[in-house]
Amino acid sequence: AQKITQTQPGMFVQEKEAVTLDCTYDTSDPSYGLFWYKQPSSGEMIFLIYQGSYDQQNATEGRYSLNFQKARKSANLVISASQLGDSAMYFCAMRTNTGNQFYFGTGTSLTVIP
Amino acid sequence: ETGVTQSPTHLIKTRGQQVTLRCSSQSGHNTVSWYQQALGQGPQFIFQYYREEENGRGNFPPRFSGLQFPNYSSELNVNALELDDSALYLCASSPPPRGTGGNTEAFFGQGTRLTVV
Numbered sequence: 001a002q003k004i005t006q007t008q009p010g011m012f013v014q015e016k017e018a019v020t021l022d023c024t025y026d027t028s029d030p031s032y033g034l035f036w037y038k039q040p041s042s043g044e045m046i047f048l049i050y051q052g053s054y055d056q057q058n059a060t061e062g063r064y065s066l067n068f069q070k071a072r073k074s075a076n077l078v079i080s081a082s083q084l085g086d087s088a089m090y091f092c093a094m095r096t097n098t099g100n101q102f103y104f105g106t107g108t109s110l111t112v113i114p
Numbered sequence: 115e116t117g118v119t120q121s122p123t124h125l126i127k128t129r130g131q132q133v134t135l136r137c138s139s140q141s142g143h144n145t146v147s148w149y150q151q152a153l154g155q156g157p158q159f160i161f162q163y164y165r166e167e168e169n170g171r172g173n174f175p176p177r178f179s180g181l182q183f184p185n186y187s188s189e190l191n192v193n194a195l196e197l198d199d200s201a202l203y204l205c206a207s208s209p210p211p212r213g214t215g216g217n218t219e220a221f222f223g224q225g226t227r228l229t230v231v
Binding site for chain 2: 035037047104
């Protein structure tokens, strides 16, 4: 069975500082993708970054980077230079090559403090 | 903006009624999936449609049903509404898969917030 675990219900970060949001996963499928989505209060899930299980290097997208540690089954999101607009819920998700669905964690609420 | 649009944005229904939610997928995306997100939870997979056929279903009862149309837009129908059906319903569209690694991202709409009273 596939599972995503996010253990931080809420996080606070000072504006312009970096923050790490934790995510661990479990799957027996050797081929999978890991995703991070941002969900503001409006409800839309906004795609941030993707990491494939066979990718050798950590993914980066602007201020977002994914710290992928395959042996530990972790895929932490690092947001550098936090901005007030980063305040939102953040969801880690996984999709396997053999399945159709995304498996989501319970999310982390990030608040950026001025 | 993802190009995935859902309607309506908010809806209030009475227990026992039926509801239809609609989703227009992003251009070129032939796969549409639906998720239910209860308050304080992550989205849960309901089902997925690919080329007008259901090709995956989560742990939801048969009163949750769907359709996909030739233009790849989709509907989610829920019969005999229960109070626990109150949630944000998200539609996601995906392009055709491009290789291995589960690497096809999904683009989500803004959701329909359903309240059952």
